[in-house]
Amino acid sequence: MRHINTNTGEQLVNALHILGVKFIMGGKDSGASPYKQPARLIAALAESKEARLRLSLIPLFFEYPEFATVVRRVAGRLDPSARLTLQCYYSAAVWLQQKYHLSLDALIGEKISLPDYFSFELGMQPTSDPEINLVRLAQRHQTLSKTSVNWLGTYKHAAQVWLKGLELQKA
Numbered sequence: 484m485r486h487i488n489t490n491t492g493e494q495l496v497n498a499l500h501i502l503g504v505k506f507i508m509g510g511k512d513s514g515a516s517p518y519k520q521p522a523r524l525i526a527a528l529a530e531s532k533e534a535r536l537r538l539s540l541i542p543l544f545f546e547y548p549e550f551a552t553v554v555r556r557v558a559g560r561l562d563p564s565a566r567l568t569l570q571c572y573y574s575a576a577v578w579l580q581q582k583y584h585l586s587l588d589a590l591i592g593e594k595i596s597l598p599d600y601f602s603f604e605l606g607m608q609p610t611s612d613p614e615i616n617l618v619r620l621a622q623r624h625q626t627l628s629k630t631s632v633n634w635l636g637t638y639k640h641a642a643q644v645w646l647k648g649l650e651l652q653k654a
Contacts, residue, residue, distance in 0.1 A: 495536050498524055499543065505652075506542040506645050507535055521550040525557045529569040537568050541638065542645035544576035545587060548595045555600050564628075570601040571624045575638035578613040578620065583642060590649040 496507050528540050544550060554573055558566050577597040580587060587594070602609045605623050609616050621635035 492531070492533050492536060495524075495527055495531060495539075499539055502543070502547065504539065504543050504546050504645075505648055506539045506641070521547070522553040522557050525550060525554065525569065526561060526565075529557070529561055529565040529572075537572065538637065538641045540569065540572040541576045541579065541641040544573060544597055545580060545594075545642075545645065546591060548580070548597045551597050551600070558601075567624075567627055570605060571620060571627075571634070572638075573597070574599065574601050574605065574607075574620050575617065575634075575641075578609075578616040579638060579642045581613040582617070583646065586646055590646065590653060 499506065525540065525543070528536050528543070531537050544554075551573075554569065558569050558573075561569060577599050580594075580597050599609060605620070605627070607616070607619055607623055609619075617635055617638060621633075621638065624634040625631065
């Protein structure tokens with residue numbers, strides 16, 4: 484009989500906490516995690532049925548911009564819905580990182596800039612203004628996902644909640 488490994492929300496929250504990404508309440512900072520490889524964690528988050536776990540991709544990329552090296556490969560292996568989630572949340576992280584770079588640098592130190600990998604695939608023409616890019620991304624996300632979700636508010640919520648948590652930790 485073959486054992487099927489399922490991703491539980493608790494395992495993913497624990498994996499984020501082990502990495503120091505404390506975006507979601509709960510989780511343990513110690514213990515073994517089945518998500519030691521960035522690609523596996525990114526895929527599991529993008530495929531999660533829980534919105535809070537999918538949204539945690541944004542602060543994960545803020546904290547670990549070096550994970551960008553695997554993001555295109557991971558996106559290519561996902562089903563269309565999870566791929567769209569990853570592409571849009573990663574792109575949101577790119578432009579939110581630019582928008583909040585001063586706050587991010589002060590709270591987590593200077594990090595490498597996330598490269599823009601998905602604008603072309605998402606049918607976008609990015610500008611030098613991260614706010615305009617976020618608005619356009621949110622519109623494309625609505626169109627491509629065929630939902631009326633406030634994606635712009637969702638992206639900004641992820642950044643603001645995570646930044647506020649960091650500020651409280653530093654206080």
